[in-house]
Amino acid sequence: MRTRHAHLLALLLAAAGLAAAAAVAARPLPRLAPAAAAGFPGEARAAAAPARGPVAACGTGSESSADALARHLARGPLAALPTTHSGDLGEIAVLEDDGTFFFTTSGGTPVLDLAAVSRAFYRTHGDDYDALAVWLASGLTTWFGVPGALAAAYVVRNDVDGIGLERADLGEGFGSPARLQILLSMNGLHRYADDPWAPGGVDEFTTLDFLAHEFAHRFTAYAWVESAGAPSPALLGRAYQHWNFFADVDGSVMEGCDWTQVGPDSFRTTGVTTGFGRLDLYLMGLASKAETDSVLVVNDPSAFDPPDIYVPWSVPRPGLGCRGRATWWTVDDIEAVHGPRVPEAAAAPHAWRVGFALVVPRGAPASAADLAKLEAIRSAFPAWFAAATAGRGSVDATLDSRPGAVTIAHEPLRDTEDVLSPRVVTARIAVEPGGLPAALDPAALRLHWRVAGGAWNAAPLAPAGPDSFAAVLPAPGAAATVEYWIEAGADAPGVVAFEPPAGAAAPHAFKAGPDVTPPEVRHAPVASQAAARLPQTLLARATDNLGVAAVWLERSVNGGAPETLPAARVGRDSFAVAVGAGLAEGDHVAYRFVARDASAAGLTAASSAGFDTLRVGRDWTHDVENGADGWFHAPYWYSYRDAWHTSPRWASAPGGTSWRCGSTDGTPYPPHLDANLYSPLIAELPPGTLLRFDHRYELEAAGPGRAWDGARVEVQVANGPWQIAMPAAGYTHGFVLNTNPFQRDTPCWSGTSGFRSEVVDLTPFSPGPARIRFRMLADDYLGLDGWHVDRVRLSFPDGPLVAAPAPRDGPVVGAPRPNPAAHVVGTTIALTAAAQVVWALFDVQGRRVATLWDGPLAPGARDLEAWLPAALPAGLYFSRVALDGRPAAIHRLALVR
Numbered sequence: 083m084r085t086r087h088a089h090l091l092a093l094l095l096a097a098a099g100l101a102a103a104a105a106v107a108a109r110p111l112p113r114l115a116p117a118a119a120a121g122f123p124g125e126a127r128a129a130a131a132p133a134r135g136p137v138a139a140c141g142t143g144s145e146s147s148a149d150a151l152a153r154h155l156a157r158g159p160l161a162a163l164p165t166t167h168s169g170d171l172g173e174i175a176v177l178e179d180d181g182t183f184f185f186t187t188s189g190g191t192p193v194l195d196l197a198a199v200s201r202a203f204y205r206t207h208g209d210d211y212d213a214l215a216v217w218l219a220s221g222l223t224t225w226f227g228v229p230g231a232l233a234a235a236y237v238v239r240n241d242v243d244g245i246g247l248e249r250a251d252l253g254e255g256f257g258s259p260a261r262l263q264i265l266l267s268m269n270g271l272h273r274y275a276d277d278p279w280a281p282g283g284v285d286e287f288t289t290l291d292f293l294a295h296e297f298a299h300r301f302t303a304y305a306w307v308e309s310a311g312a313p314s315p316a317l318l319g320r321a322y323q324h325w326n327f328f329a330d331v332d333g334s335v336m337e338g339c340d341w342t343q344v345g346p347d348s349f350r351t352t353g354v355t356t357g358f359g360r361l362d363l364y365l366m367g368l369a370s371k372a373e374t375d376s377v378l379v380v381n382d383p384s385a386f387d388p389p390d391i392y393v394p395w396s397v398p399r400p401g402l403g404c405r406g407r408a409t410w411w412t413v414d415d416i417e418a419v420h421g422p423r424v425p426e427a428a429a430a431p432h433a434w435r436v437g438f439a440l441v442v443p444r445g446a447p448a449s450a451a452d453l454a455k456l457e458a459i460r461s462a463f464p465a466w467f468a469a470a471t472a473g474r475g476s477v478d479a480t481l482d483s484r485p486g487a488v489t490i491a492h493e494p495l496r497d498t499e500d501v502l503s504p505r506v507v508t509a510r511i512a513v514e515p516g517g518l519p520a521a522l523d524p525a526a527l528r529l530h531w532r533v534a535g536g537a538w539n540a541a542p543l544a545p546a547g548p549d550s551f552a553a554v555l556p557a558p559g560a561a562a563t564v565e566y567w568i569e570a571g572a573d574a575p576g577v578v579a580f581e582p583p584a585g586a587a588a589p590h591a592f593k594a595g596p597d598v599t600p601p602e603v604r605h606a607p608v609a610s611q612a613a614a615r616l617p618q619t620l621l622a623r624a625t626d627n628l629g630v631a632a633v634w635l636e637r638s639v640n641g642g643a644p645e646t647l648p649a650a651r652v653g654r655d656s657f658a659v660a661v662g663a664g665l666a667e668g669d670h671v672a673y674r675f676v677a678r679d680a681s682a683a684g685l686t687a688a689s690s691a692g693f694d695t696l697r698v699g700r701d702w703t704h705d706v707e708n709g710a711d712g713w714f715h716a717p718y719w720y721s722y723r724d725a726w727h728t729s730p731r732w733a734s735a736p737g738g739t740s741w742r743c744g745s746t747d748g749t750p751y752p753p754h755l756d757a758n759l760y761s762p763l764i765a766e767l768p769p770g771t772l773l774r775f776d777h778r779y780e781l782e783a784a785g786p787g788r789a790w791d792g793a794r795v796e797v798q799v800a801n802g803p804w805q806i807a808m809p810a811a812g813y814t815h816g817f818v819l820n821t822n823p824f825q826r827d828t829p830c831w832s833g834t835s836g837f838r839s840e841v842v843d844l845t846p847f848s849p850g851p852a853r854i855r856f857r858m859l860a861d862d863y864l865g866l867d868g869w870h871v872d873r874v875r876l877s878f879p880d881g882p883l884v885a886a887p888a889p890r891d892g893p894v895v896g897a898p899r900p901n902p903a904a905h906v907v908g909t910t911i912a913l914t915a916a917a918q919v920v921w922a923l924f925d926v927q928g929r930r931v932a933t934l935w936d937g938p939l940a941p942g943a944r945d946l947e948a949w950l951p952a953a954l955p956a957g958l959y960f961s962r963v964a965l966d967g968r969p970a971a972i973h974r975l976a977l978v979r
Contacts, residue, residue, distance in 0.1 A: 332356065
């Protein structure tokens with residue numbers, strides 16, 4: 083199926099003049115366009131031509147779920163405001179606009195943010211629904227991008243093969259971790275008849291038909307057939323997501339008609355909009371292949387009675403006669419394009435649960451009229467569905483209403499040396515809203531405690547603020563361990579919470595009495611730093627069971643007399659000191675942090691039993707463990723976002739900190755990123771300077787060597803343009819998109835890696851001054867973990883003056899000669915062991931433009947020469963030598979012609 087679909091997509095893209103993009107793997111979207119008109123000139127109008135009648139009110143569009151999610155994410159982080167009119171009323175979930183539900187187009191037209199609405203629904207309901215039907219209160223409307231569109235369906239999760247949809251899962255983006263399959267955006271209730279059974283228009287659609295039509299878009303109508311060895315949309319009509327007007331689909335609510343052959347070349351429609359046809363039932367998993375008869379399509383229709391213009395996307399009409407030629411299509415023809423339906427009918431679900439939600443304006447309750455109207459629709463839908471599927475399928479339209487949950491926020495008490503004074507326990511307690519109303523029960527707010535393992539005692543928690551409560555713990559009177567936990571309940575049955583969550587089984591505890599536990603001081607030493615980067619900020623984390631009274635730094639410069647510097651508190655338990663101002667290359671500082679706790683004894687502890695040593699050299703060091711060190715971050719391209727921050731999620735050294743471009747809460751990185759992490763200005767950049775760093779990434783790739791999202795290193799010389807810096811190991815991917823800030827085929831890292839080390843020769847950017855940036859670009863769709871950068875080093879060509887690594891034997895690769903070169907270039911390679919040698923030439927975009935040598939070499943020295951391709955234009959290139967697949971050297975080479 084996927085091979086055929088990919089081939090079809092390539093043909094369609096090529097026909098549209100997009101052949102270059104056809105090689106890119108399709109995005110995992112719920113609806114990869116089932117047909118592109120450019121591939122079928124005779125059907126080209128179907129996707130865009132306006133239809134007439136009620137069925138034209140369906141605004142379901144190709145890839146609409148991904149577009150809806152992208153629009154939601156592009157709005158940026160949204161802060162939901164409190165609501166007072168949300169809750170379950172009967173079997174209808176009323177959702178008051180929390181300030182995030184709508185946005186407007188540039189022309190001021192309101193658009194419902196369906197992802198914001200569905201997320202609000204799932205904040206108060208379980209993941210118990212296969213479909214969610216969202217209706218707007220009378221007077222509210224939304225725009226679907228198509229004039230006249232009334233409602234639309236958004237497939238958010240598909241795990242079914244053989245129906246014309248790609249497998250996809252965007253459910254989590256809409257608030258459903260596992261179950262939701264489709265969202266139905268039904269628009270304002272005022273646009274529907276008061277009687278849900280009342281037909282309207284030539285196609286006789288009722289409100290229930292509209293609802294069923296959108297629901298059935300979960301499975302239909304996307305099926306192509308094979309004709310003469312190629313895919314054909316013979317069964318499809320409007321937008322290639324509804325049935326062909328001339329297809330005999332038993333008067334399906336998915337458009338099409340019920341055609342009867344009344345003569346050898348004569349046909350008549352005998353019904354429209356009667357329910358689900360046999361082809362619908364097959365695609366929905368309610369009928370087997372063996373039960374599904376062939377489908378008639380009237381080709382070359384003419385002599386219409388009554389006369390009019392009829393096309394494959396016309397509104398179904400009963401009593402229409404015509405002449406034509408019959409073509410019959412079977413499930414085998416569908417399987418030839420999409421493969422068999424999996425799961426088949428015997429194993430497929432036959433029952434679905436649909437939640438009904440009513441969106442009301444901010445500050446307004448649901449009106450009785452709207453509730454009654456929607457309840458009439460909801461209560462009638464299960465019976466309609468059972469009849470329309472001939473009893474094969476069922477719908478549960480009830481809500482699993484649940485009350486809210488109690489939350490408790492409490493800062494545990496520290497140890498104390500005071501055994502004679504009572505202590506106050508405070509907590510913030512609230513009820514997170516649910517489908518059913520719930521409020522705190524004042525009689526169910528209690529503090530439980532015991533001393534030295536004795537019997538548990540209880541005391542009520544009294545109000546101490548808008549959402550704060552407090553109780554007093556009696557003084558223990560002597561040295562002892564005091565345990566306690568908090569209980570809070572609501573006025574709804576079974577709604578109770580404990581802090582800690584295990585309650586009496588694992589309570590909070592503190593010790594009262596003389597303190598004998600010293601502080602704990604943690605610090606990641608800085609072994610070396612460039613004189614140009616001083617003073618160096620040093621950070622330490624100091625914690626204590628009783629509290630930290632003071633933190634300071636003990637230091638000695640070049641073996642001189644010890645000094646003490648006070649450390650400033652820069653966080654809850656973090657302290658900082660700047661050292662090294664005025665020192666020169668070759669100097670060194672021995673240091674350690676010391677902390678004293680708040681006990682009567684003034685217990686102390688140090689970050690190291692001895693002293694750590696910071697040596698001053700030329701090379702820059704940035705390990706992220708001691709703050710930003712002058713690095714900063716910001717978006718670059720207009721309207722795009724930044725997502726850089728320091729994070730302990732992943733680090734080159736276990737338990738450390740790195741720079742992360744991603745979310746701060748464990749969710750995938752946000753869309754629409756042009757996030758840049760900038761270095762301090764590098765005043766001088768002599769030839770041979772190397773940038774080294776460790777990194778790991780998880781970014782959205784588009785297939786082998788192609789990237790939707792990517793990351794790379796760029797360098798700016800003086801105030802010039804930013805240029806791509808080429809790592810010795812090269813980049814892994816090239817960008818697909820070609821709209822700023824993306825540039826098609828420019829190199830980047832994408833896909834997934836563990837931590838890896840990179841080396842970038844900065845010689846092309848000599849003599850500076852220069853600035854480096856780590857740049858991550860993300861489009862408007864799916865995000866993953868992101869990019870982590872750690873252990874950044876800037877190594878200057880004459881090496882560090884201190885802490886230099888010991889020399890070692892190894893291969894030597896000479897610089898290319900002559901340089902500049904015109905026709906022939908050479909180099910010398912000396913090997914200590916046999917190796918497979920690849921000598922290649924790359925352009926400034928990181929693309930290989932010539933392979934100069936590829937073969938084995940024996941140990942010893944060897945001169946290599948190669949002709950430069952005559953087609954290469956003059957310019958700057960990079961000569962790169964790899965030994966056994968590992969980069970060994972990279973040099974700049976100027977080519978003259």
